[in-house]
Amino acid sequence: MKSSSPDICIQEEGRLYPPCDSLVESVLALKGTSVLYRFVYAMDTDLSSQDRKDLDKFIKFFALKTVQVIVQARLGEKICTRSSSSPTGSDWFNLAIKDIPEVTHEAKKALAGQLPAVGRSMCVEISLKTSEGDSMELEIWCLEMNEKCDKEIKVSYTVYNRLSLLLKSLLAITRVTPAYRLSRKQGREYVILYRIYFGEVQLNGLGEGFQTVRVGTVGTPVGTITLSCAYRINLAFMSTRQFERTPPIMGIVIDHFVDRPYPSSSPMHPCNYRTTGEDAGVTYPSVEDSQEVCTTSFSTSPPSQLMVPGKEGGVPLAPSQPAHGTQADHERMATCTPSDGAHYIVTPSSSEDTETVSNSSEGRASPRGILEAVLVRKVGALVNNSVDQVTMTNLDIPFAMFAPKNFELEDNDPMVNPPDSPDTESPLQGSLHSDGSSGGGGGGSSGNTHDDFVMVDFKPAFSKDDILPMDLGTFYREFQNPPQLSSLSIDIGAQSMAEDLDSLPEKLAVHEKNVKEFDAFVETLQ
Amino acid sequence: MVESSGSSLQVSGWFRPKRASQPPARLVGAARGRGMNCRAEVLEVSVEGRQVEEALLAVLHTVLLHRSTGKFHYKKEGTYSIGTVGTQDIDCDFIDFTYVRVSSEELDRALRKVVGEFKDALRNSGGDGLGQMSLEFYQKKKSRWPFSDECIPWEVWTVKVHVVALATEQERQICREKVGEKLCEKVINIVEVMNRHEYLPKMPTQSEVDNVFDTGLRDVQPYLYKISFQITDALGTSVTTTMRRLIKDTLAL
Numbered sequence: 001m002k003s004s005s006p007d008i009c010i011q012e013e014g015r016l017y018p019p020c021d022s023l024v025e026s027v028l029a030l031k032g033t034s035v036l037y038r039f040v041y042a043m044d045t046d047l048s049s050q051d052r053k054d055l056d057k058f059i060k061f062f063a064l065k066t067v068q069v070i071v072q073a074r075l076g077e078k079i080c081t082r083s084s085s086s087p088t089g090s091d092w093f094n095l096a097i098k099d100i101p102e103v104t105h106e107a108k109k110a111l112a113g114q115l116p117a118v119g120r121s122m123c124v125e126i127s128l129k130t131s132e133g134d135s136m137e138l139e140i141w142c143l144e145m146n147e148k149c150d151k152e153i154k155v156s157y158t159v160y161n162r163l164s165l166l167l168k169s170l171l172a173i174t175r176v177t178p179a180y181r182l183s184r185k186q187g188r189e190y191v192i193l194y195r196i197y198f199g200e201v202q203l204n205g206l207g208e209g210f211q212t213v214r215v216g217t218v219g220t221p222v223g224t225i226t227l228s229c230a231y232r233i234n235l236a237f238m239s240t241r242q243f244e245r246t247p248p249i250m251g252i253v254i255d256h257f258v259d260r261p262y263p264s265s266s267p268m269h270p271c272n273y274r275t276t277g278e279d280a281g282v283t284y285p286s287v288e289d290s291q292e293v294c295t296t297s298f299s300t301s302p303p304s305q306l307m308v309p310g311k312e313g314g315v316p317l318a319p320s321q322p323a324h325g326t327q328a329d330h331e332r333m334a335t336c337t338p339s340d341g342a343h344y345i346v347t348p349s350s351s352e353d354t355e356t357v358s359n360s361s362e363g364r365a366s367p368r369g370i371l372e373a374v375l376v377r378k379v380g381a382l383v384n385n386s387v388d389q390v391t392m393t394n395l396d397i398p399f400a401m402f403a404p405k406n407f408e409l410e411d412n413d414p415m416v417n418p419p420d421s422p423d424t425e426s427p428l429q430g431s432l433h434s435d436g437s438s439g440g441g442g443g444g445s446s447g448n449t450h451d452d453f454v455m456v457d458f459k460p461a462f463s464k465d466d467i468l469p470m471d472l473g474t475f476y477r478e479f480q481n482p483p484q485l486s487s488l489s490i491d492i493g494a495q496s497m498a499e500d501l502d503s504l505p506e507k508l509a510v511h512e513k514n515v516k517e518f519d520a521f522v523e524t525l526q
Numbered sequence: 527m528v529e530s531s532g533s534s535l536q537v538s539g540w541f542r543p544k545r546a547s548q549p550p551a552r553l554v555g556a557a558r559g560r561g562m563n564c565r566a567e568v569l570e571v572s573v574e575g576r577q578v579e580e581a582l583l584a585v586l587h588t589v590l591l592h593r594s595t596g597k598f599h600y601k602k603e604g605t606y607s608i609g610t611v612g613t614q615d616i617d618c619d620f621i622d623f624t625y626v627r628v629s630s631e632e633l634d635r636a637l638r639k640v641v642g643e644f645k646d647a648l649r650n651s652g653g654d655g656l657g658q659m660s661l662e663f664y665q666k667k668k669s670r671w672p673f674s675d676e677c678i679p680w681e682v683w684t685v686k687v688h689v690v691a692l693a694t695e696q697e698r699q700i701c702r703e704k705v706g707e708k709l710c711e712k713v714i715n716i717v718e719v720m721n722r723h724e725y726l727p728k729m730p731t732q733s734e735v736d737n738v739f740d741t742g743l744r745d746v747q748p749y750l751y752k753i754s755f756q757i758t759d760a761l762g763t764s765v766t767t768t769m770r771r772l773i774k775d776t777l778a779l
Binding site for chain 2: 080084086166175
């Protein structure tokens with residue numbers, strides 16, 4: 001079909017017949033004036049309108065099914081669907097992929113009626129969130145479109161089958177990335193969350209050295225669809241073997257920022273879902289609209305006539321699988337749907353020590369557009385600190401540390417909460433306590449009274465003026481820990497710890513030989 | 527040990543298959559005679575004895591997942607509709623690995639049977655524990671009487687298996703994880719090959735469908751395939767050639 005000539009489509013009883021001269025004539029002869037003519041101009045070169053519509057439909061449902069496959073693969077349970085030899089008209093791409101209504105709803109919301117196009121990719125972000133509130137991005141699945149078109153390809157047949165093959169590849173690949181094994185073990189200590197967004201792909205949260213696996217590509221007349229996954233490999237302490245609830249020890253810290261540039265538009269969701277009873281009455285519309293049935297008829301003879309089954313497709317699926325592994329004994333994850341439509345996860349703390357970063361937003365949107373970032377302060381080696389100190393920083397607003405906070409955090413940072421007056425008690429005394437219980441010490445600066453901040457310049461009584469005028473914070477930080485052992489501070493290249501350890505047996509042997517001398521020496525002391 | 531033997535994917539692309547991993551000469555002759563190239567892919571795995579079956583099933587099922595469609599239902603006017611393929615996650619017991627296969631008990635039974643035979647042959651051969659299994663997709667071409675139908679392969683997947691024996695429990699634990707990781711790589715390689723969208727037989731008309739697809743299963747319809755295996759020694763030549771064919775349609779010899 002060239003674009004110069006209009007496509008004549010005959011619409012009769014809801015069916016569209018592709019243009020064909022002899023057909024037009026014969027129908028005319030039969031029906032006379034009851035035939036409705038529709039002149040449709042082809043939108044793209046060489047792509048008939050019917051093909052274009054079909055292609056858009058395929059891409060849309062492919063995107064929705066992609067999201068379903070990815071999220072279901074991270075639910076933490078085995079997926080099993082049945083083959084059916086007779087087509088039902090509702091199984092897109094001839095694959096039995098269940099539709100979780102909540103997931104479809106989120107995907108449709110993210111897409112907002114658009115389709116993936118150049119520069120507008122659909123991304124599914126999978127991240128892990130521990131019960132302490134730390135989170136880490138694990139994977140980003142991207143459905144992208146580029147400009148490389150394949151004009152020759154047949155939409156209704158080849159593209160459809162290749163999309164089906166691509167979904168099968170996606171099913172296989174989702175079980176193979178590292179996050180799969182993590183997601184199978186989720187439950188008490190951590191959960192897996194997903195987030196769908198549309199637009200530019202953001203890979204910053206994956207850490208260094210992330211790897212990419214390409215699931216596949218399908219060329220279409222309007223561009224090439226690419227499906228790929230970028231996944232984190234620097235899992236640090238997150239190896240499935242070693243993951244335990246131990247407090248941070250020297251050298252192993254969680255030092256991740258979770259940057260969410262669009263906090264209000266694309267919140268995180270748990271990769272699990274509840275039975276409708278627990279869903280607090282939130283119901284979602286059934287997946288398939290009445291018009292959107294998948295094509296299940298194919299023709300072996302070109303040009304393929306597409307016969308759209310007349311009946312409605314789509315089966316509203318209520319999540320029938322019970323929540324799996326998410327109901328820990330002492331913690332409950334509940335989703336609440338505030339009026340602005342954002343979903344947040346509320347994790348009530350089980351103990352006073354556990355601090356969560358989750359925003360209990362009953363109706364509140366994300367805090368005034370402040371970027372949500374989680375920073376865990378590095379804990380000094382000998383500090384007896386069982387509590388993760390968490391502060392919120394905003395990367396945009398200056399003096400963000402002083403911005404009012406909405407969380408019930410015990411904030412011990414003297415930079416943020418300077419004691420009101422240095423005379424009442426020894427401020428150093430108050431601020432040296434680093435466990436959570438004395439957070440209120442030093443002038444009662446808890447997390448709640450942050451309305452006005454005044455930078456108070458300290459001169460503690462015993463600090464000397466002739467040395468650099470040290471303020472309290474600097475002094476605290478410098479002398480918080482004993483100085484490094486000299487043996488540890490020499491050049492690493494010169495003598496590593498390993499070598500030290502290796503030479504220990506020899507040293508011990510030497511000492512053992514001289515044991516008599518040592519004994520004699522000891523006796524002289526007594 | 528497991529790691530050093532390594533597993534590598536040799537992607538052969540479009541070339542004439544090597545002698546050592548050849549399916550029986552009859553089939554190759556047909557391919558050569560027609561001048562049609564057969565796509566051949568080789569995968570290697572090093573596993574412990576008890577992991578052989580699961581590793582092979584994982585690879586075979588992953589390939590067949592991509593090479594199976596729903597059942598065709600032909601209607602008049604030359605159109606057909608396709609049934610739905612369901613999928614299942616299968617956890618391996620001896621490997622830290624999960625794979626996806628089509629939900630078809632019949633297909634799974636057929637594969638398990640041949641893999642079991644392979645494992646027994648490996649064990650009984652007493653050799654170095656080397657063997658290979660080939661999954662071949664072919665098309666049938668009807669010939670006029672008195673000549674029999676030809677089988678023209680268009681894709682052959684060969685899995686070379688090397689069985690290692692491990693001494694301690696710790697080694698076995700490491701092997702579980704290592705083999706799991708290797709199988710992950712294999713799946714990615716398989717998907718890569720599938721994504722090339724190279725030659726696939728044309729969708730057949732109703733009369734031709736049995737020349738392209740295996741229509742004997744109840745719920746899915748894979749392309750016509752054959753599985754065969756050989757136990758080899760270290761040089762790759764066949765010590766005991768044991769051929770098993772899984773041909774659903776009768777093939778007159």
